[in-house]
Amino acid sequence: MSIVRSAAAAVARLLPDRAPDGLAAGSLGQPRDRVDGPLKVMGRARFAAEVPLEGLAYAALVYSRIARGRIAVIDSGAAEAAPGVLLVMTHRNAPRLAPPPLMGEDPRGAAGSKLPVMQDASIRWNGEPVAVVLAESQEQADHAAALIQVEYAAEPASTVFEAARSRARAPGSIVGEPAKLAVGDAEAALAEAALRVDRAYRTPRHSHCAIEPHAVTVAWSGDLLTVHDATQMLHLSRSTLATVFGLADRNVRILSPFVGGGFGNKAIWSHHILAAAAARMAGRPVRLALSREGVFRATGGRTLTEQRVALGADPDGTLAALIHTGIAGMTSHNDCPEQFTFPARHLYAARSILVSQEVADLDMVANAFMRAPGESVGTFALECAIDELAEQAGLDPIELRRRLEPERDPTSGRPFSSRHLSQAYRDGAERFGWDRRSAVPRARREGDWLVGMGVATATYPYYRMPGAAARIRLTAEGRAIVETAAHEMGMGTATVQAQHAADRLGLAPDQVAFRYGDTDLPSGTMAGGSSQTASVGAAIAAAGKALTKALLRLAGNDSPLAGLKPRDVVAAEGGLRHRDDPARAESYVSILQRAGRGELTVEANAPQPMEMLKYSMHSYGAQFAEVRVNAITGETRVTRWLGAFDTGRILNPKTAASQFRGGIIMGLGLALTEETLFDERTGRIMNPSLAEYHVPVHLDVPEIEVIWTDIPDPRSPLGARGIGEIGITGVGAAVANAVYNATGIRVRELPITLDKLMQAP
Numbered sequence: 001m002s003i004v005r006s007a008a009a010a011v012a013r014l015l016p017d018r019a020p021d022g023l024a025a026g027s028l029g030q031p032r033d034r035v036d037g038p039l040k041v042m043g044r045a046r047f048a049a050e051v052p053l054e055g056l057a058y059a060a061l062v063y064s065r066i067a068r069g070r071i072a073v074i075d076s077g078a079a080e081a082a083p084g085v086l087l088v089m090t091h092r093n094a095p096r097l098a099p100p101p102l103m104g105e106d107p108r109g110a111a112g113s114k115l116p117v118m119q120d121a122s123i124r125w126n127g128e129p130v131a132v133v134l135a136e137s138q139e140q141a142d143h144a145a146a147l148i149q150v151e152y153a154a155e156p157a158s159t160v161f162e163a164a165r166s167r168a169r170a171p172g173s174i175v176g177e178p179a180k181l182a183v184g185d186a187e188a189a190l191a192e193a194a195l196r197v198d199r200a201y202r203t204p205r206h207s208h209c210a211i212e213p214h215a216v217t218v219a220w221s222g223d224l225l226t227v228h229d230a231t232q233m234l235h236l237s238r239s240t241l242a243t244v245f246g247l248a249d250r251n252v253r254i255l256s257p258f259v260g261g262g263f264g265n266k267a268i269w270s271h272h273i274l275a276a277a278a279a280r281m282a283g284r285p286v287r288l289a290l291s292r293e294g295v296f297r298a299t300g301g302r303t304l305t306e307q308r309v310a311l312g313a314d315p316d317g318t319l320a321a322l323i324h325t326g327i328a329g330m331t332s333h334n335d336c337p338e339q340f341t342f343p344a345r346h347l348y349a350a351r352s353i354l355v356s357q358e359v360a361d362l363d364m365v366a367n368a369f370m371r372a373p374g375e376s377v378g379t380f381a382l383e384c385a386i387d388e389l390a391e392q393a394g395l396d397p398i399e400l401r402r403r404l405e406p407e408r409d410p411t412s413g414r415p416f417s418s419r420h421l422s423q424a425y426r427d428g429a430e431r432f433g434w435d436r437r438s439a440v441p442r443a444r445r446e447g448d449w450l451v452g453m454g455v456a457t458a459t460y461p462y463y464r465m466p467g468a469a470a471r472i473r474l475t476a477e478g479r480a481i482v483e484t485a486a487h488e489m490g491m492g493t494a495t496v497q498a499q500h501a502a503d504r505l506g507l508a509p510d511q512v513a514f515r516y517g518d519t520d521l522p523s524g525t526m527a528g529g530s531s532q533t534a535s536v537g538a539a540i541a542a543a544g545k546a547l548t549k550a551l552l553r554l555a556g557n558d559s560p561l562a563g564l565k566p567r568d569v570v571a572a573e574g575g576l577r578h579r580d581d582p583a584r585a586e587s588y589v590s591i592l593q594r595a596g597r598g599e600l601t602v603e604a605n606a607p608q609p610m611e612m613l614k615y616s617m618h619s620y621g622a623q624f625a626e627v628r629v630n631a632i633t634g635e636t637r638v639t640r641w642l643g644a645f646d647t648g649r650i651l652n653p654k655t656a657a658s659q660f661r662g663g664i665i666m667g668l669g670l671a672l673t674e675e676t677l678f679d680e681r682t683g684r685i686m687n688p689s690l691a692e693y694h695v696p697v698h699l700d701v702p703e704i705e706v707i708w709t710d711i712p713d714p715r716s717p718l719g720a721r722g723i724g725e726i727g728i729t730g731v732g733a734a735v736a737n738a739v740y741n742a743t744g745i746r747v748r749e750l751p752i753t754l755d756k757l758m759q760a761p
């Protein structure tokens with residue numbers, strides 16, 4: 001023991017300082033490479049549509065061509081006779097299934113729509129699956145699907161937003177927050193204000209374009225259903241499918257080790273249910289991989305919004321009134337009201353505030369969450385209006401925002417947990433060279449190109465979801481296996497949680513294996529709301545505590561640790577040691593060996609996320625854009641970008657920078673090119689392909705610099721707030737404000753296409 005003690009003491013003298021929360025200063029904060037990187041670049045990461053199963057049948061879907069009505073006749077004879085076809089499933093022969101529990105409405109729900117799937121002849125949106133074909137090959141299934149003839153009895157459908165908005169309703173809540181909030185009488189204050197901005201903004205539908213289209217490979221074994229899926233909500237998907245098929249949760253297993261991008265809608269849609277139902281009918285495992293068109297038709301994206309922002313201010317810019325209201329398109333069978341008024345609830349000090357949201361029901365595929373639902377399009381409206389107010393007040397837009405910094409959350413009254421937006425602006429402005437911007441629009445021209453700069457605030461709430469659990473298995477060799485049903489969608493979950501666990505346990509990252517992506521593991525939480533890192537991190541922290549307790553018990557009286565309590569010790573160098581006396585230490589290997597144990601396993605639940613109830617917890621950022629607009633064609637090129645973020649502690653600068661950049665790039669699409677074209681006569685999406693729905697490509701994306709304050713949030717379990725979604729927020733407004741600075745033209749309707757700029761300012 002004395003050898004162990006002196007060696008530990010020698011090592012302890014070399015140890016760096018500890019972070020305030022007891023985590024060893026070690027791997028977190030280091031730019032570690034992704035642990036899943038090599039598998040992906042070698043093509044060995046197996047995605048849901050690549051799982052090989054014996055006797056696999058391939059599925060193809062047929063989509064309805066009307067928005068509302070009934071299937072009058074469906075002729076599947078030619079399809080059934082086509083080569084290789086095993087089954088054609090329609091509402092006539094589909095098994096009886098319960099409606100899927102809706103995400104947000106039902107605590108067990110992951111479904112994007114609560115409509116029953118293929119249970120009768122009714123049609124509720126243009127694109128709803130009306131038939132599934134199973135065949136021996138994908139080509140045979142696709143061919144047979146094309147042979148199915150459907151006649152419809154159409155009924156009047158709600159597909160025109162202008163008409164639907166006259167029947168708008170206030171939803172019960174906006175993802176848990178009140179649909180309407182008022183502080184004082186904002187309309188009266190606006191009417192009397194010295195400075196006034198009162199504008200309407202429009203944003204279009206967007207479709208999800210993850211690099212991996214949605215796919216499932218499913219197999220039944222008796223009453224056991226196994227689903228290989230691309231999902232961002234494993235356990236909720238399990239309970240959803242269990243409900244639909246009338247199974248116990250334990251009879252459904254979902255595996256999702258790799259997800260090729262998930263931005264809010266890798267949840268449960270009809271294809272999961274149809275694949276599992278068809279597999280049961282055919283007695284074969286089934287693969288159902290949606291085509292790109294299928295993703296547009298059968299899974300939802302961001303809905304359209306019409307927003308009003310009105311600002312009433314004193315001559316010095318101080319806000320007397322802040323009004324943000326509007327309507328989003330929705331359906332009666334989902335619950336994603338696009339929370340675009342969220343930023344206005346906490347960003348600015350104002351003597352009176354009114355925020356209010358309504359929804360207008362449409363017959364369309366259920367709209368869904370899509371990266372910063374609400375904040376991405378809400379900041380477009382709010383931050384463009386702030387830019388207009390700055391101009392009226394004769395202030396630099398950054399100076400105006402500095403003057404409007406609130407001391408407490410302006411609608412909840414709660415203290416901010418950690419808010420350093422002004423610092424993000426200062427740091428960003430200096431690095432970007434904001435002082436080179438002309439306050440006068442259309443002042444800089446280089447040849448045919450008008451050059452401008454714009455800025456906007458980024459913001460996204462901190463969320464931590466309840467219900468995460470984690471298990472740690474410590475091996476006789478002193479390695480740890482950390483298990484929780486988390487999701488890796490490419491953002492670095494596995495890498496960062498391995499780093500976290502390593503620091504938590506005093507191990508090197510390569511001594512930790514992080515296992516995730518399987519409902520057989522302890523429950524994770526959804527990878528949504530930028531919440532997973534904090535949610536899962538809290539569970540791993542709790543498991544770490546439980547492990548320390550168990551180790552001290554196991555160490556007993558013959559250990560240098562004898563008599564110490566968990567609060568007396570820290571994990572370091574592959575063992576535990578006294579907090580203040582490094583000589584009192586014992587390694588994990590030694591503790592387990594003396595106890596004659598091959599392994600020590602603990603499991604723990606994360607504590608309830610109470611921090612969100614006491615504090616206003618949000619992330620912030622300042623988005624800086626430089627654009628060039630062609631004076632003749634109206635073409636906009638974004639030439640420089642800088643994002644300065646205040647998102648708590650950065651856990652891995654490499655994966656974090658990539659998250660921020662990814663969000664900003666998606667924001668460039670939102671700003672300039674992305675729009676799901678919806679034919680209001682028929683309710684049909686007209687551009688369901690990457691050829692006609694334009695996401696940014698390499699040549700659209702300039703060098704993007706990202707910097708951060710790296711100030712830990714004292715209320716978050718890891719000091720970190722989420723970073724997955726904030727990057728897209730503020731981007732639309734920063735581009736629009738830069739376009740105004742370049743051209744003198746204010747565009748208040750996304751996307752900012754050429755036609756909107758081919759006019760005199």
Ligand code: MOS
Nearest residue numbers: 263264371528529
């Ligand atoms: Mo995000 S829209 O919560 O995946």
